[in-house]
Amino acid sequence: MVNSAPSSVNNRKPSKVEGIKENSNFLREPVATEILQDTTHFSEDAIQILKFHGSYQQDNRDNRVKGQEKDYQMMLRTKNPGGLVPPQLYLALDKLADEYGNHTLRATTRQGFQLHGILKKNLKSAIATIVTNLGSTLGACGDINRNVMAPPAPFKNRPEYQYAWEYAQNIADLLSPQTGAYYEIWLDGEKAISAEEHPDVIAARHKNGNGTIIHDSVEPIYGTHYMPRKFKVCVTVPGDNSIDLYSQDLTLVVMTNKKGELQGFNVFAGGGLGRTHNKEETFARIADPICYVAKDDVYDIVKAIVATQRDYGDRTDRRHARLKYLINDWGVEKFRTQVEEYFGKAVEPFKQLPKFKYQDYLGWNEQGDGKLFLGISIDNGRVKDEGTFQLKTALRLIVEQFNLPIRLTPNHNLIFYDIAPEDKEAIQEILDKCGVIADPNQIAALTRYAMACPALPTCGLAITESERAIPGILERIRALLDKVGLQKDHFVVRMTGCPNGCARPYMAELGFVGSAPESYQVWLGGSPDQTRLAQPIIEKLHHNDIESFLEPIFIYFKKFRKGKESFGDFCDRIGFDAIREFSATYTPGEPTSSGKSRHRVSLRDDVYEQLKETAEKQNRPMTDLVHEALDKYFQGL
Numbered sequence: 001m002v003n004s005a006p007s008s009v010n011n012r013k014p015s016k017v018e019g020i021k022e023n024s025n026f027l028r029e030p031v032a033t034e035i036l037q038d039t040t041h042f043s044e045d046a047i048q049i050l051k052f053h054g055s056y057q058q059d060n061r062d063n064r065v066k067g068q069e070k071d072y073q074m075m076l077r078t079k080n081p082g083g084l085v086p087p088q089l090y091l092a093l094d095k096l097a098d099e100y101g102n103h104t105l106r107a108t109t110r111q112g113f114q115l116h117g118i119l120k121k122n123l124k125s126a127i128a129t130i131v132t133n134l135g136s137t138l139g140a141c142g143d144i145n146r147n148v149m150a151p152p153a154p155f156k157n158r159p160e161y162q163y164a165w166e167y168a169q170n171i172a173d174l175l176s177p178q179t180g181a182y183y184e185i186w187l188d189g190e191k192a193i194s195a196e197e198h199p200d201v202i203a204a205r206h207k208n209g210n211g212t213i214i215h216d217s218v219e220p221i222y223g224t225h226y227m228p229r230k231f232k233v234c235v236t237v238p239g240d241n242s243i244d245l246y247s248q249d250l251t252l253v254v255m256t257n258k259k260g261e262l263q264g265f266n267v268f269a270g271g272g273l274g275r276t277h278n279k280e281e282t283f284a285r286i287a288d289p290i291c292y293v294a295k296d297d298v299y300d301i302v303k304a305i306v307a308t309q310r311d312y313g314d315r316t317d318r319r320h321a322r323l324k325y326l327i328n329d330w331g332v333e334k335f336r337t338q339v340e341e342y343f344g345k346a347v348e349p350f351k352q353l354p355k356f357k358y359q360d361y362l363g364w365n366e367q368g369d370g371k372l373f374l375g376i377s378i379d380n381g382r383v384k385d386e387g388t389f390q391l392k393t394a395l396r397l398i399v400e401q402f403n404l405p406i407r408l409t410p411n412h413n414l415i416f417y418d419i420a421p422e423d424k425e426a427i428q429e430i431l432d433k434c435g436v437i438a439d440p441n442q443i444a445a446l447t448r449y450a451m452a453c454p455a456l457p458t459c460g461l462a463i464t465e466s467e468r469a470i471p472g473i474l475e476r477i478r479a480l481l482d483k484v485g486l487q488k489d490h491f492v493v494r495m496t497g498c499p500n501g502c503a504r505p506y507m508a509e510l511g512f513v514g515s516a517p518e519s520y521q522v523w524l525g526g527s528p529d530q531t532r533l534a535q536p537i538i539e540k541l542h543h544n545d546i547e548s549f550l551e552p553i554f555i556y557f558k559k560f561r562k563g564k565e566s567f568g569d570f571c572d573r574i575g576f577d578a579i580r581e582f583s584a585t586y587t588p589g590e591p592t593s594s595g596k597s598r599h600r601v602s603l604r605d606d607v608y609e610q611l612k613e614t615a616e617k618q619n620r621p622m623t624d625l626v627h628e629a630l631d632k633y634f635q636g637l
Contacts, residue, residue, distance in 0.1 A: 012316040012317075013316060014315050014316055015315060015316055015317065015321075017143070018225055018315050020045050020048045020049065021048075021049070021143065021225050021226055026177075026179035026181055026218045026219065026224075027049055027052045027053070027177065027179050027181040027182070028049075028179075028181040028184065029049070030045055030046045031049050031050050031053065031181075031185060032181070032184065032185050034046045035120075035185060038121075039120065040072045040120055041120060042120065049142075051142040052138070052139065052141065052142035052143070052144060052226070053127070053141075053142075053185070053186070054076060054078070054079065054136075054137025054138060054140035055076050055127075055137065055141070056075045056077075056460075058073055058074065058116075058458040058459065058460055059071055059073070059458075060073060060117075060457050060458055061456060061458075062456075062457040072119075073116070073119060073458070074118040074120060074123050075114055075115065075116050075118070076114065076115045076118055076126055076130075076137055077108065077112055077113070077115075077137060077140040077141055078112045078113045078114075078130060078136065078137055078140060079112060079137060079138060079146075079147045079172070080111055080112050080113070080135070080408060081147065081148045081168045081171075081172035082111065082148070082149070082150035082164070082235075083111030083112075083149070083152050083406075083407040083409060084405065084406070084407060085113070085135075085405070085407070086134045086135075086406075087399045087403045087404060087405060087406070088133050088134055089130070089133045089134050089135040090395070090396075090406055091133075091396065091399055091400065092129055092133035092135070093105055093113055093115065093130070093135070094396050094399075096118075096126050096129055096130070097383075100115070100119070100122040100125070100126050101115045101116055101117045101118055101126075102116050102117030103384070103392075104116065104382055104383060104384040104392070105382075105392070106380075106381045106383065106412075106454065107378055107381035107408050107413065107414060108408075109381070109410060109411065109412055109451060109502060109503055109504060110147045110149060110232070110410065111149050111150075111152070111408040111409065112147050112408065113408070114454075116458055117458075124185075124186055131183075131186065131192045132187075138176065139176055139177055141230075143226045143228065143230060143231075144177060144226050144227055144230065144231065145171075145227070145231045145232075145306070146230055146231065147172070148168045148169075148171050148172040148175075148234065148235065149168065149232075149233070149235070150164045150165050150168035150234065150235045150243065151236055151237060151240045151242045151243060152242065152375075152410070153359070153361045153365075153373075153415075154367045154373050154407060154418070155368050156368040157368030159256060159261075160237040160238070160254045160256050160260070161237060163237075163254045163256070164235045164236060167235045167252065167254070167265075167298065168234070168235045170197075170198050171235065171252075171299075172233075173197045173198070173201045174221075174299055174302065174303075175221065175231075175233070175302070175306065177222065177226075178205075178220065179218050179219060201299065204300065204303065205220055205221065207300070209304060209307075209342055209344055210341060210342050210344045211307060211311075211341075211342055212300075212303040212304055212306075212307040212342050213303075221303060221307075221310075223310065225315070227306075227313070228309065228310070228313035228314060228318075228321040228322075229313070229318060229321035231249050231250070231306065232247075232248045232249045232250070232271075232272070233248060233249065233251070233252075233302075234248045234250075234251050235251075235252045235253075235254065235265075236251065236253055237253065238253060238254070238353050239354045239355065239356055239357060240356070240357070240359065241356035241357060241358050241359075241529055241530055242359050242360065242361070242410055242411070243410045244410060244507055245268060245271075245287065246271050246286035246287050246507070246530065246531060246533075247271045247272065247273050247286070247287070247506075247530075248268070248271045248272075249269065249270070249271060249309070249324070250267070250268070250269050250287075250302065250305055251267070251268040251269070252265040252266070252298065252302075253266040255292070262295050263294070263295060264292055264293050264295050264297075264298070264348075265292070265293055265295070265301075266291075266350055266351055266353060267289075267292065267293060267305075268289055268290060269288060269305055269335070270285060270286075270287045270288050270323055270327035270328070270332075271286050271287030271324060272285055272322045272323065272324035273285075273500075273501035273505075273506045273507070274499070274501050275499045275500075275501065277499050277539075279319065281319070281320065282320070284501060284506035285324040285328060285533070286507075286532075288327065289350040290305075290332065290335075290336055290350065291336065291339075291348060291349070291350055292347070293347060293348065300343055300344070301339070301343055301347070303342070304342035304343040305323075305339055308326070308335065308342060309326060312326055312338065313326050314326070355529075356531050357529050358530055360375065360377075360409065360411055360413060360440070360448070360449070361373075361375040361409065361415060362375035362376070362377050362413065362440035362443075362448070363375055363438060363439055364438065371419055372419040372420075372421060372424060373418075373419060374415065374416045374417075374419060374427065375409070375413060375414070375415045376395075376413060376415070376431075376436065377437070377440060377443050377447075378413050379447065380412065380450075380452045380467045380470065381451075382467065383414075388435045389434070389436070390435060390436070391434065391435075391436050393434055394431055394433075394434035395414070397430050398430055401426070401430075402419070402423055404416045404417065404418060404419060405417060405418060411449075411451055444474070444478065445490035446474045446477060446478055446490050446491075447471075447474055449491070449492045450474055450492070450493045450495075451494045451503040452466040452467045452469075452470040452495040452496070452503050453466045453467065453496045453502040454466065454497075455469075455496065455497025455514065456468065456497060459497060459498070461497070461498045461500055462497035463516060464514040464517050464520070465514075465518075466495045466496055466497040466503070466512075466514065469495070469543065470493075470495045473495070473512070473543065473546065474493065476547060477493065477510075477550065480550060480551060480554060481554060484551065484558060485558060486554060486558055489567065491528060491566060491568060492508045492509045492526065492568065493508060493509070493511075493512075494507070494508035494511050494512070495511070495512040495513075496512070496513050498513070498514050499514070499515075501513070505523060505534075506523055506533055506534050507526045507527075507532075507533065507534065508526045508530075508534060508568075509525070509534070509567050509568030509571070510522070510523070510524060510568075511523035511524075511526065511534050515539060515540050516540055518543050519541060519542045519543065520541050520543065521538065521539050521540065522537050522538045522541050522549070523536050524537050524576070525568055525571040525572040525576075526568045526572075527566075527568050527569065528566045528568055534568070535576065537576050537580075548588065551586075551588060552583040552588075553571075553579055553583060555582075556578075556579060556582045556586075557570050560574065580612070580622065581622075583622075584611075584615075584622035584623045585623070586623070611626070
């Protein structure tokens with residue numbers, strides 16, 4: 001599909017979206033034409049190109065009326081490498097949310113902001129306002145490199161964090177679209193003043209690396225068709241997994257010497273979480289270690305990996321188009337060999353790393369230069385004013401009065417930094433008056449570590465609720481933990497309204513993935529540090545049955561955990577067969593202490609295996625099948 005190299009995918013017909021990209025004149029049409037039309041919505045072709053510009057067309061399903069036109073509105077997403085939001089941009093977004101949006105902002109799980117509820121007629125004004133206030137939406141969506149993530153902690157005395165921020169910005173610049181379409185459409189051709197790109201980035205974009213560059217093209221890295229599907233990148237430091245590094249297409253880990261000087265980068269590739277229910281050929285996958293590169297080669301290795309996916313990724317089946325499928329199909333060795341061909345030389349072996357840990361950086365902290373930073377927890381990323389809880393007002397007042405920069409976190413929280421110590425008291429007073437909790441120890445642990453996607457009513461892919469449902473479900477889980485004697489325990493819970501996995505539920509200790517109206521596929525066994533993939537234990541659990549499903553699992557965990565073993569580690573160690581077997585013989589309300597006996601009935605091995613197989617096929621607990629069969633038997637006596 002791309003001018004530089006033939007694809008290894010067979011000669012199947014390219015997907016429809018490939019044709020739309022080819023005919024778009026480098027992301028111009030039909031958006032440029034349709035934005036001038038007095039209509040409430042864009043065409044299907046325009047919607048595909050509009051994503052590259054940072055916007056999705058949505059329909060508020062809460063407002064649907066049979067026989068009437070859908071309640072069309074636009075979601076607009078910002079691109080903020082490393083989560084950086086300058087104070088000027090934040091105030092502009094706050095105002096846009098009230099002027100054109102639904103009076104809320106939403107911090108995303110990729111360190112950007114989303115505005116919901118924008119009408120088509122106001123989209124141009126909204127994007128222009130963002131760009132003229134030091135922001136961008138270009139490449140926040142679409143078949144392209146998305147927002148480049150980095151740990152949000154603003155440690156000024158730890159150079160590795162400064163390198164992570166620097167290279168997140170540089171790689172975002174390197175992989176940014178070069179077409180002029182964005183500024184032509186939204187700013188009438190006037191390119192806004194922005195920070196200058198690093199000279200090494202400019203040179204790398206045009207350096208021919210054995211086929212990585214498409215000559216005489218508006219898009220030297222992407223070509224006419226851009227990427228087969230979205231491409232997600234992050235830069236982190238050894239040990240810091242605040243960015244879910246295993247879920248990314250490409251992860252770079254900053255490697256320094258004992259003096260704190262940058263030496264190079266460890267490279268991971270092939271992570272990705274999107275999948276489709278009942279399509280076993282789609283799956284969540286964690287990234288593999290690929291290689292190490294010296295710092296002078298980092299842009300070349302990024303281009304080599306991008307070119308490999310660009311030229312060999314599947315452009316015929318969009319469900320099979322992510323880099324994870326290419327690496328899964330080829331294997332790491334073949335992938336590395338192809339990357340080396342584009343890179344122009346052999347790569348170096350991956351270097352040893354410490355264990356990665358999850359951190360959220362909430363509360364008041366020293367940033368290492370005498371100043372402070374403050375991490376504020378935002379439930380599901382939703383910045384709003386509601387009753388006595390005035391988070392949106394508090395954040396606006398702090399930015400207005402203290403002109404503080406912001407770093408959004410990968411778990412949809414927010415960090416103010418460069419705070420003068422003498423301003424701490426005044427900032428805390430604003431938070432207290434607005435009902436915003438700054439001390440993370442006062443936040444319920446289940447809530448603190450949970451994430452949910454927006455889902456209904458605006459996301460067109462949502463099968464069921466997520467953001468609106470998770471507060472109540474977390475309360476129910478907390479009550480159940482208290483009931484079974486696990487008052488001090490908590491774990492990472494994530495929920496999405498569909499299997500695309502935007503809130504990364506497949507890395508959670510307990511994940512809920514929308515599978516039917518009011519029902520969820522349940523995943524167990526992820527790591528509390530998000531370093532291991534969870535697995536599905538039940539395909540369709542109605543939300544009313546959450547307690548009855550989880551209670552025996554929590555009891556099992558309480559009785560047989562090892563020491564301070566986490567819930568996710570326990571589920572992974574003990575295995576789902578053992579969990580299902582325990583659940584099948586568990587009677588609700590029975591004594592849980594080891595000194596009390598339980599009612600048990602022995603089954604022949606062949607009967608048990610048949611029961612287990614049937615339960616798995618029907619996605620039902622074995623206990624239900626036993627009770628059902630016995631009820632019929634006794635009724636027939």
